[in-house]
Amino acid sequence: MMSMRGRYWAVVAAVSLVSMTGCAPAESKLDRGIETMRRESNPTELSSRGEGFAALGDMTGAEEYFVAALKAGGEPGALVRRLVAVCVADGRYPVAIEYAEDYLRNHPRDVDVRYVMATMRAALGDASGAKDELRMVLAAKPNLADAHYALAQIARTEGDVMGADAELRHYLRLEPTGRHAEVARASLGPHPTLMQTVPE
Numbered sequence: 001m002m003s004m005r006g007r008y009w010a011v012v013a014a015v016s017l018v019s020m021t022g023c024a025p026a027e028s029k030l031d032r033g034i035e036t037m038r039r040e041s042n043p044t045e046l047s048s049r050g051e052g053f054a055a056l057g058d059m060t061g062a063e064e065y066f067v068a069a070l071k072a073g074g075e076p077g078a079l080v081r082r083l084v085a086v087c088v089a090d091g092r093y094p095v096a097i098e099y100a101e102d103y104l105r106n107h108p109r110d111v112d113v114r115y116v117m118a119t120m121r122a123a124l125g126d127a128s129g130a131k132d133e134l135r136m137v138l139a140a141k142p143n144l145a146d147a148h149y150a151l152a153q154i155a156r157t158e159g160d161v162m163g164a165d166a167e168l169r170h171y172l173r174l175e176p177t178g179r180h181a182e183v184a185r186a187s188l189g190p191h192p193t194l195m196q197t198v199p200e
Helices: 004-016 034-039 043-055 059-071 076-089 093-106 111-123 127-140 145-157 161-174 181-188 192-196
Strands: none
Touching: 043 059, 043 076, 059 076, 076 093, 076 111, 093 111, 111 127, 111 145, 127 145, 145 161, 145 181, 161 181
C-alpha cells in the first residue's frame, strides 16, 4: 500500500500531468482492435484511437495505441506525455518512469517530462533519484518554483531542515502568491529575515 507521502507525490505527478493530460483505470481487452491497429499506419489516427480508449477508461488499450503511434513515427514528446499520463492514471508508476527514461535518453532537455519523472520517483519512495532529477531540472530551469518546493518536501522528510527552508525561501521568492505559498510560509515559521535572505 502506498504511504501518505507516496500518495502526495502521486497527486503531484497527476497535477503536473494536467497540462500533459490524464485519465482513470479500466480493464484492458487485449484482442480488441488489433486488426484495426495493424491496418493503420498513420500516427495521427493511431493516437486518436488511443485518446478514444483513454476517454473510455481503458488505459492499457490507450497505451497500446500510443506505442503504435510512436513506432509509426508520431511526435515523441506528445506521445510520451500521453503514455506517462495513462500509466500514472492506472497507477503503474514504474512503467511510466520507463517511458520517461527512454524518452529522456534522446531528449535530455525536456524539463517538463524530467520534472514529472522526479515526482513519480518521489511517489515510489526513491528520494535520491527524485533529488537527482530535480537538480537536473533546476540546472536547466533554475526559476521553476515547483521544483524548489518539491526539493524542500524531500529535504524535510530526510530531516534536513536547513536545506528544506532554503528551498522554501527560493520558492517564495519566485512564487510569493503561488499555490504552495501559504504552506511554505507556515513551514518556515515567523522568521521574516530568513525569508528575505534568499540567494539570487
